Amino acid sequence: MAIRYIYAEYEITRNYDRCIACRVCERQCANEVHEYLPEAHKMVADEAKCVNCHRCVSLCPTHALKIVKSDNTYKANSNWSQKNMNELYRQAEAGGVLLSSMGNPENFPIYFDKILLNASQVTNPSIDPLREPMETRVFLGSKSVEIERDENGQIKDNLKPHLKLNLPVMFSAMSYGSISYNAHESLARASQELGTYYNTGEGGLHADFYPYGGNTIVQVASGRFGVHQPYLEAAAAVEIKIGQGAKPGIGGHLPGKKIVDDVARTRMIPVGSDAISPAPHHDIYSIEDLSQLVYSLKEATRNTKPVIVKIAAVHNVAAIASGIARSGADIIAIDGFRGGTGAAPTRIRDNVGIPIELALAGVDQRLRDEGIRDQVSIVAGGSIRNSTDVVKAVALGADCVYIGTAALLALGCHLCRSCHEGKCNWGIATQVPELIKRLNPDVGYKRLVNLLTAWRHEIEEIMGGMGINSIESLKGNRLMLRGVGLNEKELEILGIKHAGE
Amino acid sequence: MLKEGQVRIPSGCAISGMFSKSGQRTSGESIIQSISVMHERSNGLGGGFAGYGIYPENKDFYAFHVFHDNLAAKKECEDFLERHFDIINLSKIPTKKNKGVTDEPLIWRYFVHPLPTKLESSQLDEREFVAKCVFRINTSIDGSYVCSSGKDMGVFKAVGFPEDVGRFYRLDEYAGYCFTAHGRYPTNTPGWWGGAHPFALLGYSVAHNGEISSYDANRRAIEMYGYSCTLQTDTEVITYIFDYLHRKKGLTFQEIAQVVSAPFWQIIDKMPAKERATYEYLRNAFAAQLITGPFSILVGFEGGLLALNDRLKLRSMVVGEKDDRVYIASEEAAMRVIEPDLSRVWSPKGGELVLVELEGDKR
Numbered sequence: 004m005a006i007r008y009i010y011a012e013y014e015i016t017r018n019y020d021r022c023i024a025c026r027v028c029e030r031q032c033a034n035e036v037h038e039y040l041p042e043a044h045k046m047v048a049d050e051a052k053c054v055n056c057h058r059c060v061s062l063c064p065t066h067a068l069k070i071v072k073s074d075n076t077y078k079a080n081s082n083w084s085q086k087n088m089n090e091l092y093r094q095a096e097a098g099g100v101l102l103s104s105m106g107n108p109e110n111f112p113i114y115f116d117k118i119l120l121n122a123s124q125v126t127n128p129s130i131d132p133l134r135e136p137m138e139t140r141v142f143l144g145s146k147s148v149e150i151e152r153d154e155n156g157q158i159k160d161n162l163k164p165h166l167k168l169n170l171p172v173m174f175s176a177m178s179y180g181s182i183s184y185n186a187h188e189s190l191a192r193a194s195q196e197l198g199t200y201y202n203t204g205e206g207g208l209h210a211d212f213y214p215y216g217g218n219t220i221v222q223v224a225s226g227r228f229g230v231h232q233p234y235l236e237a238a239a240a241v242e243i244k245i246g247q248g249a250k251p252g253i254g255g256h257l258p259g260k261k262i263v264d265d266v267a268r269t270r271m272i273p274v275g276s277d278a279i280s281p282a283p284h285h286d287i288y289s290i291e292d293l294s295q296l297v298y299s300l301k302e303a304t305r306n307t308k309p310v311i312v313k314i315a316a317v318h319n320v321a322a323i324a325s326g327i328a329r330s331g332a333d334i335i336a337i338d339g340f341r342g343g344t345g346a347a348p349t350r351i352r353d354n355v356g357i358p359i360e361l362a363l364a365g366v367d368q369r370l371r372d373e374g375i376r377d378q379v380s381i382v383a384g385g386s387i388r389n390s391t392d393v394v395k396a397v398a399l400g401a402d403c404v405y406i407g408t409a410a411l412l413a414l415g416c417h418l419c420r421s422c423h424e425g426k427c428n429w430g431i432a433t434q435v436p437e438l439i440k441r442l443n444p445d446v447g448y449k450r451l452v453n454l455l456t457a458w459r460h461e462i463e464e465i466m467g468g469m470g471i472n473s474i475e476s477l478k479g480n481r482l483m484l485r486g487v488g489l490n491e492k493e494l495e496i497l498g499i500k501h502a503g504e
Numbered sequence: 505m506l507k508e509g510q511v512r513i514p515s516g517c518a519i520s521g522m523f524s525k526s527g528q529r530t531s532g533e534s535i536i537q538s539i540s541v542m543h544e545r546s547n548g549l550g551g552g553f554a555g556y557g558i559y560p561e562n563k564d565f566y567a568f569h570v571f572h573d574n575l576a577a578k579k580e581c582e583d584f585l586e587r588h589f590d591i592i593n594l595s596k597i598p599t600k601k602n603k604g605v606t607d608e609p610l611i612w613r614y615f616v617h618p619l620p621t622k623l624e625s626s627q628l629d630e631r632e633f634v635a636k637c638v639f640r641i642n643t644s645i646d647g648s649y650v651c652s653s654g655k656d657m658g659v660f661k662a663v664g665f666p667e668d669v670g671r672f673y674r675l676d677e678y679a680g681y682c683f684t685a686h687g688r689y690p691t692n693t694p695g696w697w698g699g700a701h702p703f704a705l706l707g708y709s710v711a712h713n714g715e716i717s718s719y720d721a722n723r724r725a726i727e728m729y730g731y732s733c734t735l736q737t738d739t740e741v742i743t744y745i746f747d748y749l750h751r752k753k754g755l756t757f758q759e760i761a762q763v764v765s766a767p768f769w770q771i772i773d774k775m776p777a778k779e780r781a782t783y784e785y786l787r788n789a790f791a792a793q794l795i796t797g798p799f800s801i802l803v804g805f806e807g808g809l810l811a812l813n814d815r816l817k818l819r820s821m822v823v824g825e826k827d828d829r830v831y832i833a834s835e836e837a838a839m840r841v842i843e844p845d846l847s848r849v850w851s852p853k854g855g856e857l858v859l860v861e862l863e864g865d866k867r
Contacts, residue, residue: 126514126691127715127797128818135816136768142788150754158759160785371728377792469717470798472816473766475791476718482512483720 008092010075011050012085015059021067022046028059028068033426033438056419058428090349101349104422104432106249106341106386106408109353113341114360114493115392119502121483122468130472132463138473139170139459143240143380143402144309144333163333164309166240169198170459171397171474174451175338175384175405176222176244176313178206180257180266180278181345181422182411183439186431189414189447191215196452200239202405205229205255205280207269213237220311223300225254226280228270232303240308240334241300243293245284246315248342248385251356255280256346261425263434294330301331309333311382316340316362317355321369328370328379335379336405337362342385343408345432346423359385360399364497367400367479390461399497400479413454414447508699512736516689517701517713518545518666519821520833521802522842523682523809523860528828529557532675532683534842538831539685540667541838548604550688550700551669552661554709554804557681559656565592565615566634566706569652569659570641571697572610577647582614584645588637589616597660597673604668609697613658631706631751636730638705643732649698654707655806661686661700669700681862682809684802686711703739706751707806710743713834714819717797725792738799745793746803755786757810761857763790765815802832808861817854824849830860 015036024046029037034052037059039045053070060068077085090101123129130137144165151159174190187209190201195218202220207229212219216237223230224244235241246252257278267274287293297310312327313336314320324335339359344352363383370376383396384405396404412418415429422432430442462474471477485502486494494501520538524530532555539551559567568585572578585591593615599608618633626633638650652659657680660673666687670676686701694700702709716722716738723733723741729752731744745764749755755763763786772783787794798818803810811832813821824831824839824846831839836849852858 123717126516127717130816136770138769140769142791146789146791148789158782158785160781162785162789165788371724374728376728377725471717471796473794473796475787475794476721476796478721478792479724480718480721481724 007051008096009089010073011053012073013053013055013070014050014073015048015053016069016071017046017048018067019045021065023065023067025064027062027064031058031062031428033428033433033435054419054421054424055417056421056428057417102346102423103349103352103420104344104346105418105420106343107353108420111340112358114358114489114497115388115395117487117489118360118395118497118499119485119487120391120394120398120465120469121485123470127470129470130467132460132467135467135472137463137467138475139462141168141171141403141474142166143168143382145379146377164307165333166200166309167198168200168403170455170462171401171403172387172393172455172458173199173220173382173403173405174201174410175342175407176202176204176220176242177345177407177411178204178222178257179209179269180206180261180434182432183427183430183434183442184209184265185439185442185444185447186411186414187212188444189442189451190410191218192444192448193451193455194218196448197455199455202242203229205244206257206266207271208234208237209265209269223296224280225282225284226278228272228278228280231271235300235304235308238308240311241304242311242313242336243296243300243332244313245287245293246313246317246338247344248315248338248340248356248359249344250347250351251315251317251340252282253348253351254282258425261434266434290326290330293327297331311336313338315342316357316359316385318357320357320362321365324366324381325369325373325375328375332379334382335366336382336384337366338405339383339385343411344422359383359396361493361496363396363401364399368498390458391465393458394462394465394477395484397474397477398480398483400481402478409454410451413450414442505693505695507696508694508737509735512719513690513692513694513699514715515550515691516545516715518542518687518834518838519685519711519713519800519802520838521682521684521711521804521809521811521831523830524828525830525860525863526828527557527681527862529679529681532670532678532680535683535685536667536670536675538833538838538842539670539687541841542687542833542835543665543667545689545834546665546687547689548665549663549690549693550661550686551664551666552659552686552700552702552711553666553670553673553675554652554657554659554684554702554704554711555675555678555680555682556657556804556806556809558658558678559615562593562615563656565617566653566655567658568614568616568638568650569597570612570614571649571651572612573647575610577645578610578612581641581645581648584637584641585614585616588622589618591616598677599672600674602668602671605662605664605672608662608672635706635747639730639732642734651698652704652709654704654709657707657709657804657806659702659704659709661702662697663694663700682804684709684711684804684809699735699737701739702802702804703735703737703743705743705747707804708743708746708750709804710739710746711802712739712742712799713801713821714738714799714814715797716742716795716799716814718795721792722795742795742799742801745795749790749793750805757859758857759786761812761855762786763793764795765812765855766794767855768815800834808859810860811852811858813852813854813856815855822849822851823858828863832858
């Protein structure tokens with residue numbers, strides 16, 4: 004038998020006093036971890052196959068299962084951690100690039116957690132959202148206008164096309180292919196009910212979802228998969244994807260096994276062929292090329308839809324964003340280094356890019372310094388985990404946020420970070436029919452609606468405490484923020500004061 | 505200790521204003537009486553007045569009221585004025601010392617007119633040129649501060665109770681068609697006179713009672729258009745918002761009220777389509793100029809006066825009328841003391857604009 008270098012990181016513990024050998028765990032696990040031994044009338048598990056997705060734990064009717072971190076350990080070493088060693092063993096065995104899914108899990112600072120919010124005391128009143136109107140509606144798009152009037156003195160509507168959102172949260176780009184049909188249906192229906200938008204990613208728009216076009220942002224990415232005239236026309240806005248927080252500078256690769264019938268048709272590629280998005284857009288080698296694509300898309304949609312340019316938060320993000328603002332884009336989406344992915348090289352995901360909080364603060368300030376902040380809206384993503392992250396992002400200067408991972412969690416994802424293996428037991432990141440049907444879109448869409456309804460209530464409560472009754476008055480309102488445990492440089496970049504100041 | 509401008513100081517306040525629609529000029533004595541009724545709404549750390557129609561002999565020139573900390577600053581400031589303006593007249597502003605007002609700076613008044621050559625080479629319109637010069641002095645000349653820069657109007661303010669400030673400036677010796685007054689209740693000491701109200705730029709003057717919660721959103725937005733918020737006060741940023749929307753963007757005062765004190769979406773969504781479109785346009789395009797949190801403001805401008813409450817009416821403000829006169833104050837008593845026989849008294853709703861202008865005024 005071959006030497007197994009890596010011991011499973013997690014152990015499945017089964018309480019045999021509770022286990023009734025009903026075999027639910029066995030049926031639910033696409034990784035074939037659980038096995039029934041008929042002679043012994045007993046369930047056993049092979050941890051080596053387990054991805055720790057908690058599907059079996061969640062469905063075990065007698066709560067017999069739990070997954071715990073293994074205490075098996077190598078000789079302690081601060082430099083050569085267990086993770087470092089295991090990754091090395093894997094590469095020595097397979098000779099390939101390490102792959103990972105979802106956002107950067109490493110121990111970098113989370114600035115949102117080092118920022119505290121303000122509330123009114125004495126000098127102005129807080130506002131009770133249960134008794135007074137509390138507004139979370141926002142518009143995305145250029146606000147730079149000169150007033151023009153008709154012969155009666157009425158103001159003419161000369162604003163450029165924009166998006167109208169009932170709350171400052173949208174679902175970020177996740178392609179059909181990387182996630183399932185049912186996941187997409189859940190997102191589309193939730194967006195419509197909530198009055199917000201979801202994003203096709205670069206997988207095209209499935210024919211069934213055209214009726215949700217009014218709540219759909221369609222993406223044009225480097226592979227141009229699924230892009231055609233009706234696709235652009237169906238949407239509320241068009242997003243040019245330059246980069247993604249999880250893998251800045253890297254293209255995409257959806258393995259052929261996920262390119263099943265429907266996915267292939269939607270992407271307009273042959274069944275079973277790998278869908279490879281190039282690292283750059285091969286018609287964009289410079290900023291002036293971007294401008295041409297922006298205006299081409301505007302022309303293709305007869306100037307009726309805003310164009311979003313999405314970039315990863317990299318070192319020079321402020322200057323890049325400034326260039327984009329001057330290139331005709333109406334909205335800039337910035338994706339932080341914690342942003343999720345269906346698959347990315349581990350080294351890239353864990354080492355490239357910068358935190359969204361710093362990128363957002365830097366971009367917002369730079370655009371203001373240059374007097375062009377009102378020409379574009381800013382959408383911040385990667386990673387927004389809860390309603391306070393939303394509030395903090397808006398106060399730092401975002402018009403709105405994108406959520407991806409948070410939405411998938413609402414659909415059942417447990418962040419096992421194995422999307423790239425295509426065997427998602429929750430029916431989200433898979434194209435296997437029997438797995439997909441585990442995600443019921445009737446339930447899924449409702450859970451998304453619940454999540455954002457809950458967030459909206461919390462945002463209203465927080466705003467009310469600050470004495471603010473419109474989210475527009477929170478935008479860029481950095482006096483509502485204070486840092487804790489941040490050094491002077493960090494405070495300077497975030498443009499906030501330290502707590503106690 | 506930090507001076508106002510280096511630190512943001514919240515304040516409570518009293519405001520009062522009076523306006524003659526026929527343009528009849530009356531003495532500043534009444535407005536002192538009016539504001540003094542609301543003594544307990546101030547704490548002695550700021551008071552001030554704005555008067556309109558007070559300089560009929562020099563009404564075509566910009567009247568700069570300037571605080572100088574010392575003679576060196578005064579010289580530097582006057583050199584700057586000489587380089588950019590014809591100085592038609594300059595004088596110390598007459599004052600009368602009283603115990604309630606101390607630590608006064610050198611207080612000077614200059615009637616000026618932009619030098620045609622300077623104005624032309626700046627490629628700016630006249631008022632923008634004047635505003636830019638005011639910002640230059642206030643941000644780059646250490647120790648000089650222009651607190652008033654309009655035509656045929658002036659701001660008189662200090663640290664002290666407003667009635668003492670009025671006596672100090674001998675306001676009873678001025679006559680105008682409009683006066684506004686402000687008594688301030690800051691939480692901590694401002695350290696100098698600049699932060700007292702009214703705050704003014706060109707002909708706009710703002711007296712404000714409240715503490716706005718949108719301050720930093722408003723500040724960061726307006727600074728993008730070339731305004732520098734050196735005092736960190738609500739009044740300052742509100743003044744700039746009015747100047748920006750009225751002078752630079754050409755919105756009417758009614759439209760400005762719809763922007764800064766916008767109706768709630770639940771109201772707008774029920775409006776007829778055309779009306780709704782205009783409201784939505786204004787709220788979308790000028791979202792960063794929406795002001796939230798409590799305020800009642802009096803905005804004086806050349807030829808008129810307006811009053812406005814925040815959208816929830818979180819600060820008291822009443823309006824009274826008698827013949828051609830309109831009175832607006834935080835409390836009814838402040839109007840009754842100078843006009844016991846008001847023909848109509850009413851309380852404007854949150855976001856409801858009260859606008860009075862000189863009759864027949866074509867400005």
